[in-house]
Amino acid sequence: MARDRKPPAHGNDANWERARRMFQAGAPEFVEAVRQLPNAAALATFAETWWTDPRIEAKRLLFTYLELPFNAPRHEVLVKRLFKFADTTGDDAVMARFLTGFDRTIRRRRVTKVRYNHRRRENEHYEAVVTPSDTVLARDDRSYSGPWFTADRERFTAGKFLFSVATRNYLRRRAWRYFRRLGRQHPERYISAVCTALKLYTDADAPDGLALLDNWGLVHVLFHHSPVLDAKPTGWRVADGGSLSRLQPEPMFRKLWLRSAEPIFDLLVRARCRPVAMWAVQMLRKHFPERLTQLTLDELLEWLVSPSSVLNELALEVLEQRGGLERVTIEQWLRITEEARADLLDRICELVARSVKPEQVTFADAVALAMQRPVPLARLGLRFLQGKKVNTAEEITAVFGLRNAECEPLRVDLVKWACEVLSFRTEFDPVWVLEFLDSRFEEVREVGWEWFQVEPRARDAVLVWQRLxxxxxxxxxxxxxxxxxxxxxxxxxxxxxxxxxxxxxxxxxxxxxxxxxxxxxxxxxxxxxxxxxxxxxxxxxxxxxxxxxxxxxxxxxxxxxxxxxxxxxxxxxxxxxxxxxxxxxxxx
CATH class of the missing domain: 1.25.40 (Serine Threonine Protein Phosphatase 5, Tetratricopeptide repeat)
Structure with missing residues (x-):
């Protein structure tokens, strides 16, 4: 085990001792505990202890620390020393986290500025992209100490980061330089290393086009040679006459990417950032179309309920073009419709309607679908119910339940079908009309009244009148x-x-x-x-x-x-x- 240097005294020895014990035990709580310590001198000493600790637990804690925002007060020296250690020793996994973390520290804004037009002799407004200067975390120890800060820490650190804006720009360029050098000197490691970083980006890192361009390293990896973009010292910008809608995969070290489809496919499946997953889809379609044809039916069905919208859309696209869906059981389809995103239900229900015959669906499953709130599911349930007959007391009870169908646009159609199918029963009970005439929904009572009017067995029943x-x-x-x-x-x-x-x-x-x-x-x-x-x-x-x-x-x-x-x-x-x-x- 590496030498555990005791941090120097700095007024909070008890907190340091507690954090040290957590570190030795490999406790996950250590990361938050150390982030609460604003002792720069102690952190500088601890950096080497942490880096040289060979335990897996120590490396896992390091990963967790680096995946959190770089906004722990007075941690500049710890971050810089860990970064230098990783760069010097060539630790691809740690550098992947630095690449992602530094990319997140710069977010430009669109603002409206005013300038004077001397020719027109008037002010004119124009839009500009600026890097805000109010995102620097203060370095005064006294500003981040005491219980008041601990209790409301998020408010004081939200949107702020360690280092000045200029230093952050330098650090993210330096992080990307590591991977650029890796691609030239160690090409066998490059793809694996950048894929590790690409899987760390999330949708929150690229909510819009400007935020996407603020990820300096990410854009280099995916779009370095794109004619749509220009790289400037302060960040990427759209080239004159260009548009982000025309952005296509133009990765750096293209030849390394074209050696195999599997790293790209793995990115497609595991990426948590939509632009990364979209890039992977475009790369596969352009350079490895045969890999997409190898997708199994089970994979595609699982992708329908994936949290990735890119996988959802790709699965639907392939399934709509592929046959063989009749092998999917109604139980599988029901599970998918329950777990899939609401905006996909229309297309999924179209697939089900195309591949499942009504006779394959049990009466109970059809009613369960019809009772759902989303319109596509209720419409599918009504389609499966058409042509079915009520044969048992349980099915009659299930039909009565349609008066409480959650899908309001289809509730009337469902109740009309229920009245029609019940009227065909030879052992018709006039009291059945009361199930709909007593409904809490006015539109259901309207349908029940129409049924009461045209059904003589109910209209002439004294018991029904007594209840009504x-x-x-x-x-x-x-x-x-x-x-x-x-x-x-x-x-x-x-x-x-x-x-x-x-x-x-x-x-x-x-x-x-x-x-x-x-x-x-x-x-x-x-x-x-x-x-x-x-x-x-x-x-x-x-x-x-x-x-x-x-x-x-x-x-x-x-x-x-x-x-x-x-x-x-x-x-x-x-x-x-x-x-x-x-x-x-x-x-x-």
Whole structure:
């Protein structure tokens, strides 16, 4: 084991001792502990201890440290010494992390500037790309010490880095120089070394075109010879007349890349940065098209659910052109549709619809798809349900579940299919319509009402009427009043319906102040007719008539009063009850 030099005393010996024990134990917490120590002198001594430690754990901790932002206060000397050790000893893996880390320290901005046009004698605005100077981390020990800094460290270091902007520019050029020298002097190591670095870049390193160009080493590796770009001391820029949309793979050391397709293919699969993966796709298509034809069906299916959007798109493109998808089971497709990105579902569902026959899909799987929220999945489920019949009690229950389908645009179509397939059952139960008439969704109740109207087995069922009379939904109650009116006109009457529930329906319509104005005249007429036919119910019906007459106007009001007068003339013994309910009426 390497000599463990004890850091010099600097006011925080306890923290250093704790960090040293973590380092000796190879604990992952060591990295964060050492980043919290702003002791430049101690870190300078520790750099050699860390570098010369032969343990795998020490190297793993070093990788973790270098993959974090270079913004730990007072760590300039530690970073520079580790960088010099790696450069001198030729450690490709460590230098790959320095290349990536230094690339991340420079991010230019687009700003609008003003300049005076002497010819026009006016100010004019123009856009410029500048390197901000406010990204330098302060070097004062006192600025980064104490519990206040530890508790809110991210706020003080966000967007800031070690070293001045000029030094950071130099360090990223120096890191790339290592790999350029490696390609010339040790070509057998170059591809492996730069691939290690390329796999460390993420989408966060290139969210837009300008950020992509700020990755000095990355652009050299992938686009060094591109005529679209120019390399300047302060960074890459788009050449005059060029455009990033025309950027094509033009790597440095092209001949080394063309020796084998496997490193490029490995980049395609493992890259975490979309521009890197896109570069790999373009290289394979241009120089190794046969490698893409060797992709297995299992690989392509796995790529459909990969977190890499490049793999998703490539897999879909190949699968849409390739046959043999009938070998994929419906279980595999269901797993893929559950795990795939939402924006890919349309194309994936098209593949499923093209390769899977409806008879291969079980009733339960088809319903499960139809119940999904994404429209492509629900549409696919409805397609598989078409032509299927309900055969078991479990399937009937599953059909009822469609009233709660999560895909709103297809919910009505799904419920219409459910009503249609249930109507074909020989042992049809009229109560089934209530599953849809009691739905929490108004559009489902609308479809259920249409079904109730056209299905005589449900429309003539007393039990269904009894349940509907207690419906809490306005659109059902108002229509029931209209149907009661039709029954009275057709002389079917209300004899089979429970009087208390009919009265409940009338009361809810009359007491609905905001709605139901068209239904209320029917209620007035129905209550008067009921009173005339059943004088014994006067105690229950007269208060309702009193409310109803205050809810209508014009002919309905006069007809109601005439009905009350006729009732008194026909039943004079009930006059005291009528006078108590209608104290404002004067009788001759």
């Amino acid at each position: 009379l207690e419906s809490p939904y306005d659109n059902i109650r108002f229509r029931l009043v209209g149907m009661l009116e039709e029954r009275i006109k057709s002389r079917d009457g209300l004899g089979q319906l429970p009087p208390d529930r009919v009265r409940f329906l009338w009361a809810t319509v009359l007491l609905n102040v905001q709605r139901g104005s068209r239904a209320k005249p029917f209620v007035v007429r129905q209550v008067i007719d009921r009173l005339s036919a059943n004088p014994d119910e006067a105690g229950d019906l007269l208060p309702m008539i009193a409310v109803s007459l205050r809810s209508v106007r014009g002919p309905e009001f006069r007809a109601g009063l005439a009905g009350v007068a006729r009732f008194v003339a026909k039943n004079p013994t009930r006059r005291p009850l009528v006078e108590a309910v209608f104290p404002e009426l004067q009788w001759n």
